[in-house]
Amino acid sequence: MLCIQQQVALSAYICDRDRTPKNESRAMIPTPRTLVLGDNAAVPSVTYRRGDSTVVNAIVDRGMELLKKEGMCFTTITDNIIDYTSLSMATIRYEAPGGQFPPHVDHCKDSAVFLVSLGCNANFMVRGKGETEVHRFQLRSGDALAFNASTEADILHGVESIDTTPSAACEALAKIFPVFWKHRYGVQCRIYYRPLNDTFTDNATN
Ligand SMILES: O=C(O)CCC(=O)C(=O)O
Ligand SMILES: [Fe+2]
Structure with missing residues (x-):
């Protein structure tokens, strides 16, 4: 969905905000690391309001437009997927x-x-609600x-492994951000x- 320029823009955005401690000791079995994107390690994600002018808003808006055109909706949450109120991004x-990320169901209310x-x-x-077969891709x-x-949607999903052979897009990205030779974000x-409430804090510009 993202062309190489958008992948570069998103990678640059993440790398600029990345405050994850360097030189952490590596476990024998590498567990995924949630990057610290900002100065508060307790809140590693970034939040945005709809309409903020960030690369994350632009990518999500485009994705939702494409899905809407396909007639997609998130039943039990909304019938208009474009009408979201806020976003959060974690890497x-x-x-x-x-x-790997073991199979699990996200339990995020009113959220896609x-x-x-x-x-x-x-x-x-991925395994959908009520399905017996697992889809792998x-x-x-x-x-x-x-x-x-x-x-309620009960969508089981997980990451089983990461390939070491880079795709063409990965290689192009890794030439600019060497982390991608050996990692996936x-x-x-x-x-x-x-609805947005008073407790929503806007740190999109942090
Ligand atoms: O890394 C991914 O794409 C999946 C992450 C995930 O399922 C989660 O954070 O709940
Ligand atoms: Fe998940």
């Missing part, structure tokens, strides 16, 4: 080849998730996947459809 760094992949290919699995650099992240954009 998870996976090491190749062992990085829009996952963007950067860098190495991820071997992804690759998410390559620039690919995006959106689904209803509520408990899972850029997790959570899209909220609930």
Whole structure:
């Protein structure tokens, strides 16, 4: 979904904000690391309002427009996927080849998730509500996947492994951001459809 220029813009945006401690000791089995995007390690994600002029808003808006054109909706959340109120973005760094995220259901009320992949290919699995068969596919650099992240939607998903052989897009990106020779970034954009309340803090410009 993202052309190489958009992947570069998103990578630059993330790398600029990345305050993850360097030289952390590596576990024997590499666990994915949620990057600290800003000065508050307790809140590693960034939040945005609809209409903020950031690369994250632009990518999500375009994704939702494309899905809307396809007639897609997130039943149980909204019938108009473009009408979100706010967003949050977190980035998870996976090491190749062992990085994985065990199968799970997101329990995010009134929310959809829009996952963007950067860098190495991820071997992804999804099983829909009531399904017995697991669907396996690759998410390559620039690919995006959106689904209803509520408990009711019951969408089981996970990352099984990361490829070490880079795709053409990954290679182009890694020449600018060398982290992508050996890693995948899972850029997790959570899209909220609930009314904005007073406790919403806007740190999009941090
Ligand atoms: O890395 C990914 O694309 C998936 C992350 C995920 O499922 C989650 O953070 O809940
Ligand atoms: Fe998830």
